Amino acid sequence: MWLIRVNMTDLTSSVGPLPDAYQHLGGRGMTSTIVAKEVPPLCHPLGPNNKLVFAPGIVTGTPAPTSARVSAGAKSPLTGGIKESNGGSSWAADLADMQVRALVVEGQAKKNGKFWGLHLLWDAAASQPKVEFFDASEHAGKDLFEVFPKVYAKFGDKISISGCGVSGEYGYGNAGIVYNDPAKGPTRYSGRGGLGSVMGSKGLKLIVLSREGTPGVPITDEALFDQGRKKMIDALRTHDITKPKGALNTYGTAVLINIMNEAGGLPTRNFSSGRFEGAAKTAGEAIFEGNKQRLGKELYNHACSPGCIIQCSNTWHNPDGTEAASCVEYESDWALGANCGIDSLDDIATMVKLCNGYGLDTIETGATIGVIMEAGVIPFGDSQGAINLIHEMGKGTPLGRILGGGTGFAGKAYGMTRVPAVKGQGMPAYEPRAVKGIGITYATSTMGADHTAGYTIAPEILGVSGKQDPLTPEGKAALSRGFQAATAFIDTSGHCLFIAFAVLDIASGMEGMVEECNGVLGTQWTTADIGRVGAEVLKAERAFNEAAGLGKETDRIPEFMRTEPLPPHNQVFDVSDEALDSVYAEL
């Protein structure tokens, strides 16, 4: 297994064996360990001392279901803290199949408008991967929907692509890292935290992986791995949420719109209400029914990446049956919909596609536009105005750059007090005042406001892994802590976080995940180790953040959420500072 280092300062690379200390790491565990160990916490995120690390998960590249995931990690230009941003793509599996457990991009190319690409391929003679540099300047300043076909034309079909859009070239806090989808489009993202700008700051535009001849992931104990894989498949195929033609496969992640609205926790018009009158028009059911009407047949969702058996990625179609956008995820649908007072799926899809083309994070984009609408730049509900603002971001105009700085930055520029962000990162699609546990996750996560860091929505709203009252703060610090640690393990394993919906309810599925990891690594973990391994990752991240100046004082929810009651339940965020601090103090 290999660790590749690429130095962008002198355009050199080295391929070396994976150090012993990293043998049992993957995904987030790998990226956060390397960032915490090697990146000076006080470095400028867009300077030469930051490092951008990619790591496939432990079981990524194997036949384990729903595991083509990659972690991208660095110091975040959005939060100023450590960042791991997870994406699903063939790019993840291809990196793993090249037996690369970590790709570390260091240094900074000299700035003269030139951008470079990396081409990783398998050197059969040397039995190891190798790195070639290529001039990618022709792709600078271009829409990613133009760039990707050209890259496929140059390198052939047997490749995967990652890169940054123009947003990453501009250095926005809101710039994701893009990966190819199964249709070769630029629509899968490590979206959050501005990692696209870390990539762009290094003079790196593209990383192309050739899968030809790659040896695949070695498995230490095949029988154990297979046993675990079967348990995982059984769990995913039988649970109502993850099974074929189940909720995710039929309606996609946007099936959450209606239940969050019903629970009074769907942030609306820049977090001023928990209910949106246009919710049903933008929900997953409306996507399913709208596609049926426009295509004349039922359309079930597809896999974002090879080997996924949940298959939750939707495609929204135009009235003439052509593709409008893929994928309209819950978070994007909400951010550019309810949060902006917009109820047109066609307009939301237009904005999703623009974000994908410019390399923008849809959550950060929608959260930013919500604040700017409240500032009066354009009115709530003005979808054409919102579309224009995204174009400003894509063009890099002065206004676009203010918006591209992210929710917190744009809020400051306009003198706003109602800015839904933690550590500068815009909040996702769940209201902390209506769902207290997720608010604790937003406040305390090492990532800034991030729902995926500890998804307490499962028990608080969805009845998965038990049922808990979303309005009470009681016991929620412990709940969030447990979810954050388990999540760090899943993000390390290489499985998509959505396996949690099944394995939280089906114990054998949870065992299966651990057995798959043991099968690959030769470890002897049990399910009791999930929390321990996850907590080690969190502690490394936390230590980095504290050294970077993000101590517990930054683990707070914006003031307006403590003082302004949210309709319809008229709740404020009433979790004490002591409870928030206990999340990591008692880890």
Added chain:
Amino acid sequence: MRLRVKLFAFLTRYRVGDAHRENLSSGTPFEVDLPEGATLADLLRALQVPDEEVKMTFVNGLAQPEDWQLKDGDEVGIFPPIAGG
């Protein structure tokens, strides 16, 4: 008493056969009359929605168990198992 009821996602299929409700899309409210003292379980029976297909039931925006006693004017939302993120 009169309730405002919403069925979501797969559960909309249980409107078939009721001329007033058959063409309502997911989450569109309709009115249901039940005797005073009826519970959520009684409502599910009246709608012929199988218990095992229901995961979460909300009354006026708050999740409630099936033995929850309903009142005139309550708004009820009924969901199958769903998730996303």
